[in-house]
Amino acid sequence: IRKDIGEIKVLAIFRTESKNQIIGGKVISGQAEKDCQAEIIKDGEILFEKKILKIGRKLKDDTPCIYLGKNSVIMPALINTHTHLEFSSNNTHLEYGDFMVWLNSVLEHREELFHNCKSECYKSAIEEMKKSGVCAFGQISSTGNDLKYLKHSPLKVVYFNEIIGSNPAAVDMMFEDFLLRLKESEEVTNEKFKVGVSIHSPYSVHPILAQKVIDIAKEKKLPIQTHFMESKAERKWLTKGEGEFKLFFEKHFKSAKPLISPMEFISLFKNTNTTFIHCVHANDEELQKINEIEGNVTHCPISNRLLNVGLLNLERVKNHSIPYNVATDGKSSNYSLNLFKEIRSALLMHTDLHPKYLAKDLLKAVTINAAKALGLNNGSLEEGKDADIITFKLPNKIDNLDMIPLYIILYTNMVE
């Protein structure tokens, strides 16, 4: 590493010797998400400052370099697109095994969990992600109280201000509170801290309120996230106005009619950059619509398993040409925020897919696809991209390059 002159603080080449690999992504004709070819460069080198300057082999022999050692891998740092860090103090408070039971336990313990998550709690949540190779995360902020802990995060943050509220009488108040939180988060925006909005879900946000927030996102070009078709109960409620959600709304809000159809809901997000979280129970018509409006899908396999909502059909999402990314969701529905553990779980859960090819897709899901969903300039090793890079070692020399993505997912928990 050479201390450099002027703007450049550190200039380094990571040079590797034979038996080492680089995983990279190449963009073809500007369609990263659809045409990205994951390419593995043996004995690769990467030259970077704040951005990646060059990638290839035998780049510049006279430049000081760091040799990473045998069997090392250089790849884009991971991106955890969807978290709820305000819930990070949860471990055994919330009840798992059934979506509605979980939701009721959230309502019961929310305040207590939020109260118990202060500086140390956020620090350790971020540290866990960082150790597992995450360079950026999407945070759903329900209250805005997390802002002071996240505005100086060592990792990049896309901070999604959440709107929630289906009761027409409370809509104005909710909107005012949302505007205040949005403004406060916009005031701390910088290179590493970006702002977005989150419409919680089609069952929990009044369409008028949703429309108002989407209009703001359009005007300010902010990314959007929304939970969509997570449970069977949600599908039954939105399409038939029946089932467990009917009882839930009657009990808590004394109203018992769904306010929007799934298709109308998706249409609200036309001409935005929206990511639909979960989609486990989305049907072909809805997925086609999501593709039509150029939406993304986030898959949270551990969360879906713990709330027992089923397993997203990844092939179906792919067949609809929708780029999917993988995220941990919050500790509200996960035991960990380690993204390598998350993709390993996905690899083991999707027993209908070939592990070798699924592994490759999962690495794209947590890098290039995730960067696209959050609107970040990273997630692949290419000239001009932010130098958000991770390195680690595989346990052995691997001659069959095709197997590398699978071995990466099986053997990596933490990065160097």
Ligand code: MCF
């Ligand atoms: O993604 C999971 C499950 N689906 C929906 N919401 C949440 C998840 N984890 C946390 N949440 C939050 C959500 O942001 O829980 C609340 C919202 O604030 C549920 S509605 C009272």
Ligand code: FE
């Ligand atoms: Fe979530």
